[in-house]
Amino acid sequence: MLTKINKIQAKSVLTKSGLPGSDYVVNPYNGCQFACMYCYAAQIARWKHPGEEWGSFLDVKLNAPELLKAELEKLEKKFKSKNFGTIFFSSVTDPYTGMEAKYQLTRKCLEVLADFGYEGEISVQTKSGLITKDINVFKRLKKVLVGFTVTTLDDKVSRFLEVEAPPVSVRIEAIKKLNENGISTYAFIGPVLPYFIKSKNKINKLLDELQKAGVKEVWFEHIHLNSAVKARLFNYLKSENLKILEEFERSDNAEYREDLEKVIYECLEGRKLKLGLGKILYHKDLSKKKI
Numbered sequence: 107m108l109t110k111i112n113k114i115q116a117k118s119v120l121t122k123s124g125l126p127g128s129d130y131v132v133n134p135y136n137g138c139q140f141a142c143m144y145c146y147a148a149q150i151a152r153w154k155h156p157g158e159e160w161g162s163f164l165d166v167k168l169n170a171p172e173l174l175k176a177e178l179e180k181l182e183k184k185f186k187s188k189n190f191g192t193i194f195f196s197s198v199t200d201p202y203t204g205m206e207a208k209y210q211l212t213r214k215c216l217e218v219l220a221d222f223g224y225e226g227e228i229s230v231q232t233k234s235g236l237i238t239k240d241i242n243v244f245k246r247l248k249k250v251l252v253g254f255t256v257t258t259l260d261d262k263v264s265r266f267l268e269v270e271a272p273p274v275s276v277r278i279e280a281i282k283k284l285n286e287n288g289i290s291t292y293a294f295i296g297p298v299l300p301y302f303i304k305s306k307n308k309i310n311k312l313l314d315e316l317q318k319a320g321v322k323e324v325w326f327e328h329i330h331l332n333s334a335v336k337a338r339l340f341n342y343l344k345s346e347n348l349k350i351l352e353e354f355e356r357s358d359n360a361e362y363r364e365d366l367e368k369v370i371y372e373c374l375e376g377r378k379l380k381l382g383l384g385k386i387l388y389h390k391d392l393s394k395k396k397i
């Protein structure tokens with residue numbers, strides 16, 4: 107898909123976060139070239155682009171590094187500290203889409219945080235191996251955690267649903283490289299894909315590969331099937347494969363989620379894996395369970 111690039115001067119780049127596990131978010135871009143079919147950011151980012159297809163636009167905030175510097179200085183005065191909690195990259199884009207190779211805005215924002223001497227955690231989540239270009243900047247940050255979204259081990263499945271994102275095999279290689287360089291990584295298994303990854307066998311294989319790549323922490327998240335996600339995703343599945351569509355439709359209830367969580371917890375048992383915090387699992391009894 108061709109992406110229309112809009113170079114803009116933004117009004118802000120660091121905003122309060124409503125996401126679990128983070129206090130602020132940095133979005134150097136708005137929109138995402140990866141065009142995942144299950145993306146819930148699509149509805150948040152698209153209000154500035156009514157009628158435009160998700161994946162077909164990317165706002166490039168050319169002034170993001172300068173803005174971030176000014177916003178950090180303002181917050182430092184307010185909190186009298188260089189730590190205002192966890193800063194997360196990003197909520198309405200992937201910080202390492204192809205255009206990052208050209209504009210380097212994520213890199214420059216990370217450099218601003220390093221120069222500022224930010225003392226809180228910086229958390230960066232991506233689907234792109236491009237992130238490894240910034241290992242030298244990560245090494246300059248005081249606390250950094252890098253997350254990779256990995257929803258399957260099958261490149262064909264990632265191409266089918268994460269249409270323009272780098273294949274999962276590339277992501278696994280990038281996880282290895284980051285761990286070899288001493289950067290802590292986690293895997294975000296979200297959404298746990300109905301039809302493709304529900305079985306114990308598949309979840310176990312996925313966890314095995316992630317652990318081999320050096321991952322010590324995993325996050326799980328159910329698929330968010332709100333009306334906007336459903337409209338886009340179900341239309342796509344309807345045109346591609348009705349069997350898959352039916353399984354996705356079946357996944358939209360508490361019983362399905364509870365069954366899936368039981369399978370996930372069985373797979374986690376005995377592994378030396380930390381289960382990440384957040385909204386990940388909904389079943390109250392299971393989410394209190396110790397692994």
Ligand code: SF4
Nearest residue numbers: 138141142145199200
């Ligand atoms: S990479 Fe993330 S932000 Fe980009 S389309 Fe996929 S889910 Fe959405």
